[in-house]
Amino acid sequence: MDPVDMGDDLAGVLLSEAQIAARLDELAAQIDRDYAGKAVLVVGVLKGAVMVMADLVRRLHTPVQMDWMAVSSYGSGTKSSGVVRILKDLDTDLTGRHVLIVEDIIDSGLTLSWLLANLRSRGPESVEIATMLRKPGAAKVDVDVRYVGFDIPNEFVVGYGLDYAEKYRNLPFVGTLAPHVYSH
Ligand code: PRP
Secondary structure, eight states, X not given: OOGGGGGGGEEEEEEOHHHHHHHHHHHHHXXXXXXXXXXXXXXXXXXXXXXXXXXXXXXXXXXXEEEEEEXXXXXXXXXXXXXXEEEEXXXXXXXXXXXXXXXXXXXXXXXXXXHHHHHHTTOOSEEEEEEEXXXXXXXXXXXXXXXXXXXXXXXXXXXXXXXXXXBSTTOSSEEEEOHHHHOO
């Protein structure tokens, strides 16, 4: 998919494929340094994290095992409650493991703050977070995030795993959505 495929739904390209790739190179190098001599269990949070997970782990020299979780807020109206439901749990026992959660975006921070507490209760050696995007302007809770790709403005963004009504996850870049798409 490219910008032309979005027609007038695209307001602008916020992060190009090249910018994303360059930042991933830096994050992967940092992760390799931090986990030298260790093995990491990388946990991707479905569905948005699929792209960053795939691109990040392929840059790592550190041995990784990959697992996935799917979580959902209880109903759209209660997302801000921070109450999260597990739709698909991990297959892996976390006892003694170094866990790295991989996310596409931290918005309010509620999902990650819940997930962090949940995974920490399972006896891992360590739990850290890597997120491609973070919106500081939308934060409702502080989440301690070790690896952040980009801090971005509080706007509707799509692409690189992020959807609007399940569309546009497969854009290779991050774009801002034109207001007419979500304002009716
Ligand atoms: C997105 C994103 C995070 C969460 C962040 O997932 O992948 O999990 O929202 O929002 P928060 O910081 O306000 O909690 P979403 O619920 O849209 O599911 P998806 O990944 O399947 O699109």
